[in-house]
Amino acid sequence: MKVVVISTSPRKIAKTQVFMKFITEYTNSLGLEDLEVKFINLSDGGIDYYTGDGNFSDTTKQAIKNVTEADVWIIGTPIYNSFFSSALKNLFEYIDYKKTAGKTAGLIIVASGNSGFTDVQTLLTQLMSYFNVITNPRSVFVTADTVKDAQITSEDVKSRLKQLVDETLELARKVSND
Numbered sequence: 119m120k121v122v123v124i125s126t127s128p129r130k131i132a133k134t135q136v137f138m139k140f141i142t143e144y145t146n147s148l149g150l151e152d153l154e155v156k157f158i159n160l161s162d163g164g165i166d167y168y169t170g171d172g173n174f175s176d177t178t179k180q181a182i183k184n185v186t187e188a189d190v191w192i193i194g195t196p197i198y199n200s201f202f203s204s205a206l207k208n209l210f211e212y213i214d215y216k217k218t219a220g221k222t223a224g225l226i227i228v229a230s231g232n233s234g235f236t237d238v239q240t241l242l243t244q245l246m247s248y249f250n251v252i253t254n255p256r257s258v259f260v261t262a263d264t265v266k267d268a269q270i271t272s273e274d275v276k277s278r279l280k281q282l283v284d285e286t287l288e289l290a291r292k293v294s295n296d
C-alpha cells in the first residue's frame with residue numbers, strides 16, 4: 119500500500135509540517151512491509167502555480183505522480199481565512215480525478231482557534247469526494263499552540279495523530295478489500 123503524506127502550508131516556518139513530519143515518521147515506524155510512504159511538503163516550495171499550459175517543474179511532476187499513485191492520502195492543512203490552504207487547492211488542480219477513485223484520505227487541520235475546524239473539514243471532505251476518495255470521518259483538529267520550536271508539545275495531539283494513521287490505514291484496507 120502506498121501512502122503519501124502532504125503538508126499543505128506554503129509557509130517556510132509552517133507548523134503544519136511539524137505535525138505531518140510526525141505522521142510520516144510514525145507511519146514509517148510501523149515497519150509494515152507492504153507500506154511505502156512518501157512526503158510532500160509544500161513549505162519546501164517548487165510546486166508551480168497552476169496555469170493549465172502543461173509546463174511545470176520536475177518537483178511538480180513528481181508530486182503529481184506521488185499523489186496519483188498513492189492508495190492513501192494523509193493531508194494536513196492550516197486554516198487560512200476560514201478555508202483550507204490555497205496551496206493545497208493549487209496542487210490538486212494538477213490531479214486527474216479520473217485516476218483517483220477508491221483511494222482513502224485522512225485529514226489534519228491546524229488553526230489558531232477552535233471555531234473553524236468543522237467548516238474546513240466539510241470543505242476538504244467535499245474536495246476529496248470530487249476525487250472519488252473516501253475520507254476518514256474522524257479528522258484530527260489541532261491548534262497551532264501545540265507546536266513550540268518545531269516540536270509537538272502535547273502528548274494528546276501525538277496520540278490523536280497516531281490514531282488517525284492507524285484508523286485511516288485500516289479503512290483503506292477495508293476499502294481495497296486486501
Ligand SMILES: Cc1cc2nc3c(=O)[nH]c(=O)nc-3n(C[C@H](O)[C@H](O)[C@H](O)COP(=O)(O)O)c2cc1C
Pocket residue numbers: 127128129131132133134135196197198199200201228229230231232233234262
Ligand atoms: C493568512 C492567514 C489566515 C488565517 N486565518 C485563520 C482562520 O481563519 N482561523 C483560524 O483559526 N486561524 C487562522 N490563521 C492561523 C493559522 O491557522 C495558524 O497560524 C496556523 O499555524 C497556520 O499553519 P502553518 O503554520 O502551517 O502555516 C490564519 C493564519 C494566516 C497566516
